[in-house]
Amino acid sequence: MRAVDIIIKKRDGGELSRAEIEFFVQGMTQGEIPDYQVAAWAMAVYFQGMTARETTDLTLAMARSGEVLDLSDTVPFAVDKHSTGGVGDKVTLVVEPLVAACGVPVGKMSGRGLGYSGGTVDKLESIPGYRASLSTESFKRQLKEIGVVLTGQSADLAPADGKLYALRDVTGTVDSIPLIASSVMSKKIAGGAQAIVLDVKAGSGAFMPTVAEAAKLAQAMVEIGRIAGRRVVALISDMNQPLGHAVGNTLEVKEAIETLRGAGPHDFREHCLEVAGHLLRLAGKARTPKAARARLEAALADGSAFAKFRQLVEAQGGDVRVIENPDLLPKASLVETVNAPRSGYLREVNAREIGLASVDLGAGRAKKGDSIDHAVGLVIHHKVGDRVRKGEPLFTIHANDAAQLKAAKARVLAAHRFSAKKVEPLPLFYEVLRGR
Numbered sequence: 001m002r003a004v005d006i007i008i009k010k011r012d013g014g015e016l017s018r019a020e021i022e023f024f025v026q027g028m029t030q031g032e033i034p035d036y037q038v039a040a041w042a043m044a045v046y047f048q049g050m051t052a053r054e055t056t057d058l059t060l061a062m063a064r065s066g067e068v069l070d071l072s073d074t075v076p077f078a079v080d081k082h083s084t085g086g087v088g089d090k091v092t093l094v095v096e097p098l099v100a101a102c103g104v105p106v107g108k109m110s111g112r113g114l115g116y117s118g119g120t121v122d123k124l125e126s127i128p129g130y131r132a133s134l135s136t137e138s139f140k141r142q143l144k145e146i147g148v149v150l151t152g153q154s155a156d157l158a159p160a161d162g163k164l165y166a167l168r169d170v171t172g173t174v175d176s177i178p179l180i181a182s183s184v185m186s187k188k189i190a191g192g193a194q195a196i197v198l199d200v201k202a203g204s205g206a207f208m209p210t211v212a213e214a215a216k217l218a219q220a221m222v223e224i225g226r227i228a229g230r231r232v233v234a235l236i237s238d239m240n241q242p243l244g245h246a247v248g249n250t251l252e253v254k255e256a257i258e259t260l261r262g263a264g265p266h267d268f269r270e271h272c273l274e275v276a277g278h279l280l281r282l283a284g285k286a287r288t289p290k291a292a293r294a295r296l297e298a299a300l301a302d303g304s305a306f307a308k309f310r311q312l313v314e315a316q317g318g319d320v321r322v323i324e325n326p327d328l329l330p331k332a333s334l335v336e337t338v339n340a341p342r343s344g345y346l347r348e349v350n351a352r353e354i355g356l357a358s359v360d361l362g363a364g365r366a367k368k369g370d371s372i373d374h375a376v377g378l379v380i381h382h383k384v385g386d387r388v389r390k391g392e393p394l395f396t397i398h399a400n401d402a403a404q405l406k407a408a409k410a411r412v413l414a415a416h417r418f419s420a421k422k423v424e425p426l427p428l429f430y431e432v433l434r435g436r
Contacts, residue, residue: 003033003041010044015026018057025061029160035167042164042173055220056227062186065160067136069192072358074140074417075105075147079279080193082184084217085118087205087355088242088380091152092120093256094264094272095279097308100148101299103307104283107143109153109191116362118252118355121152126249126330126374130318148312158186173242180207181220185228195231195282197275198222203240204432205351210235211430218433226435231282235275236431241349241384244268248363248377248398254326260306267383271428278432330375332398333407340394345416346386353415354378361399376400378412385425388418 001023010016016024024041027033038049050058069321071078077098083089097107110120120134132152134142142149168174188196202209218234225232244265246255258264258273277292286292299305314320322328358364362373379396382388395412399405405433 003027003037006036007044010041010048013048015051015396016054019056021054022061025058025065025160026161029065032389033163038164039167039171039173042168042171042176042179044306045178046176048172049176052220052223052227055178055182056224059182059185059189059224060228061231062158062160062164062182063190066190067154068190069107069136069139069157069158071105071107071143071192071194074144075107077195077283078105078107078143078193079195079197079283080106080108081124081197081199081275081279082188082190083199084184084201084214085209085321086201086239086243086355087114087351087358088244088247088268089118089199089201089239090120090123090244090246090252090256091199091272091275092266093123093253093309094259094268094305096150097260097312098276098296098299098305099279100312101148102280102295103147104202104280104285105147106279106337107139107149107228108194109151109157109187116229117304118249118358120150122364122372122374123249123252123256123430124150124318125252125372127313131316134316142315146308146311146315148308150312153187156312158190161186175242177217177220180217180411181224185221185224185251189230190413191227193230195279196225196233197278197282198232198234199236201239202236203238203351204353205242205355206239206242215431215433218431222433225268230435231271232435233278233282234433235429236277236424236433237271237429239351240426241351242354242380243271243380245381246377246411247354247358248331248361249372249374250331251377251379253329257306257309257326259322260300260309261303262300267428274429287431313358329362332375332377332400334399334402335396335411336405336427337393337398338393338409338413340388340390341413342418343390344388344420345423346382346384346416347390347419348415348417348421349380349384349410350415350417354380357411357415360411361397361404361408362401373400378408383425385423400412
């Protein structure tokens with residue numbers, strides 16, 4: 001085979017065989033196919049698309065380009081979740097220990113944040129001492145012993161995806177549904193989970209701005225899971241406003257702890273219960289949504305979910321004193337609450353603008369390699385549809401630089417839009433897609 005023939009075939013709308021895809025992925029991983037040919041192939045895929053079978057073959061070839069975890073000798077059944085990223089999305093911090101407390105092992109490798117989407121690993125690293133880098137042996141041992149692991153992505157996991165994404169990022173081919181779907185699912189399959197819940201965001205603060213686009217991506221990933229023999233459910237969730245109230249690493253960890261202790265913002269708690277409920281049902285621990293919810297609410301009420309989070313932090317070297325007393329977590333030196341400039345109903349709390357404001361404060365990265373200030377961020381006090389009175393607290397800024405605070409204040413204030421007429425609250429979820 002020749003790489004150029006594979007490029008031409010896809011350029012002309014042909015369907016690539018499994019052998020051709022495996023040849024191309026292997027050559028790309030080993031450096032035998034140069035970057036310019038990989039870029040040309042990615043552009044051909046961008047314009048011509050891929051069938052479900054092609055996309056699955058690409059996913060599996062990328063998963064097998066490195067280490068593929070086999071967890072069958074570690075736990076009877078392992079589940080995982082993936083979010084396509086959003087603002088204030090600290091769902092993993094609650095769902096993982098909550099599901100593990102219900103007897104379902106959860107082994108997850110998470111990424112760092114880039115742009116206005118916060119990364120789970122960054123949030124966890126605001127806990128002093130937390131180790132976000134585990135060997136495969138340590139990953140499996142911890143999963144077997146306590147039923148929950150939350151670590152950074154291994155460099156040995158789907159290395160072909162890392163190489164391909166780096167080229168997509170600079171060649172204008174990021175927005176390809178087959179390439180996005182195979183990127184996500186190759187890492188999930190390589191991570192060893194037998195069942196996966198996908199939380200696909202739609203809205204101003206999401207990679208997919210519309211529900212229709214999010215559903216198209218979700219369907220592609222569900223189809224990959226079906227063909228690859230995994231149990232997969234995809235939820236299309238709203239990201240037109242931040243999830244919960246807190247945006248920023250330490251602030252989000254605090255909000256997750258509050259939720260695990262039975263409190264926390266209503267929308268965030270409901271979101272976590274929905275995602276966790278699907279994981280329990282995929283694992284066969286509950287037959288109905290009602291039964292799943294009852295079991296999860298019991299784990300929150302009796303403290304077992306919080307205890308499991310504490311156990312997770314302790315197992316990975318984190319200082320559990322900050323879990324017991326979140327006030328010990330890093331604090332910003334400047335804290336200012338901004339009041340509502342007028343009375344009315346909130347008709348917009350633009351998630352993208354709020355996410356970008358948090359990056360400007362130092363809570364996120366404009367580019368890979370940027371340092372993170374774990375203490376800074378925002379607390380957004382109201383939701384779309386809320387009736388707000390003039391002079392009432394609208395949001396609070398946590399900053400370590402006066403100029404950054406001033407800039408964030410203007411940006412976040414502009415992200416809030418008011419209406420004199422009543423506004424309906426935004427839904428948490430739009431759609432649920434299941435593998436056939």
